[in-house]
Amino acid sequence: MWKIESQRYDQLVWQCKEENKLKSELLDKMNISVRMLCSIKKEKSVTVNGKYVPMHTMVCGTDIIKIELPHEINEYEAQQMGIEVLYEDFDLLVVEKPFGMVVHPTRNHLENTMLNALKYYFDENGIKSKVRFVNRLDRDTSGILIVAKNAYAHSVLTKDTSMWEMHKKYIAVVEGKLDESGTIRLPIIKSEDGIRRMVDENGQECVTHYRTIKSNERASFVELELETGRTHQIRVHMSAIGHPIFGDELYGGNMDFIERQALHCIELGFYSPRLEKEIRVKTKLHDDITELLMKLGLN
Numbered sequence: 001m002w003k004i005e006s007q008r009y010d011q012l013v014w015q016c017k018e019e020n021k022l023k024s025e026l027l028d029k030m031n032i033s034v035r036m037l038c039s040i041k042k043e044k045s046v047t048v049n050g051k052y053v054p055m056h057t058m059v060c061g062t063d064i065i066k067i068e069l070p071h072e073i074n075e076y077e078a079q080q081m082g083i084e085v086l087y088e089d090f091d092l093l094v095v096e097k098p099f100g101m102v103v104h105p106t107r108n109h110l111e112n113t114m115l116n117a118l119k120y121y122f123d124e125n126g127i128k129s130k131v132r133f134v135n136r137l138d139r140d141t142s143g144i145l146i147v148a149k150n151a152y153a154h155s156v157l158t159k160d161t162s163m164w165e166m167h168k169k170y171i172a173v174v175e176g177k178l179d180e181s182g183t184i185r186l187p188i189i190k191s192e193d194g195i196r197r198m199v200d201e202n203g204q205e206c207v208t209h210y211r212t213i214k215s216n217e218r219a220s221f222v223e224l225e226l227e228t229g230r231t232h233q234i235r236v237h238m239s240a241i242g243h244p245i246f247g248d249e250l251y252g253g254n255m256d257f258i259e260r261q262a263l264h265c266i267e268l269g270f271y272s273p274r275l276e277k278e279i280r281v282k283t284k285l286h287d288d289i290t291e292l293l294m295k296l297g298l299n
Helices: 022-029 034-043 114-124 151-157 233-240 287-295
Strands: 011-015 046-048 064-068 084-088 092-097 142-148 167-175 181-185 188-190 197-199 207-215 219-226 263-272 277-282
Touching: 022 034, 022 046, 022 064, 034 151, 084 277, 092 114, 092 263, 092 277, 142 151, 151 263, 167 233, 167 287, 181 233, 188 233, 197 233, 207 233, 219 233
Parallel strands: 142 263
Antiparallel strands: 011 064, 046 064, 084 092, 092 142, 167 219, 167 263, 181 207, 188 197, 207 219, 263 277
8 A cells, every 4th residue: 555644756655465576566556567667677766675676576564665766857948837736746736727828849839838837837846757748638728737747647647447537527618509418429530631630430439428508599508528538529529510619710610709719628537546546626617718608698
């Protein structure tokens, strides 16, 4: 079990409960990845009761395993941008991403990204680690963003296993009157231009559940939950059923009332690796979406 009082972002401390090989304890009980196992074996950064021992060593109840994670260099520029922290523990940082901000630097956006802002936060708080995003949001989608403080947490949360799947809830304002609730099951594939996504029978399975909060003939205010999390999934699905998101120019949304897609990640549930429990984080609507609802008679 995890020794909670001894945990740090760069140190994993585990107390064994039963007899086991050290390697098996690391892989099966502590959820250390094979890649990290190779690294800590090479660096001799794992100890049992304060001493380095080979991986085939037997451990037993009350033995304490400690792993020192290496400090990392983050080469991106740090920029003070006043990010809003929604939740934090030794593994994770959850922040609010405003619309219009790119998450990760690209050739065309080297500065003023969330990564630049998080690099500043890491530096100010003595976190000597790379910024690793657990989820992503489009530039003009606002809402909750999860960041791993170390390679261990990122590995656990991005495993392709249902045990680690996140609960994702979005809200959107879409064109036209939508049914009270429904499920959209349409596969999505990347288009030839590499930017747009489109519905195609050869695409990846995509499932979106929606519930209409309020609607009129002009528009619907909807809550959406993702069963899968593909790039542009909500935007593509809503457009495909004839209800594009307001402000979503790429997928045919009305641009008369808002300058960006009216899509906001309002709630995330995720597994905290060393606290071994689900954390739920909620945030509020941004002002421009609230104003849009008023303009459309949905306030």
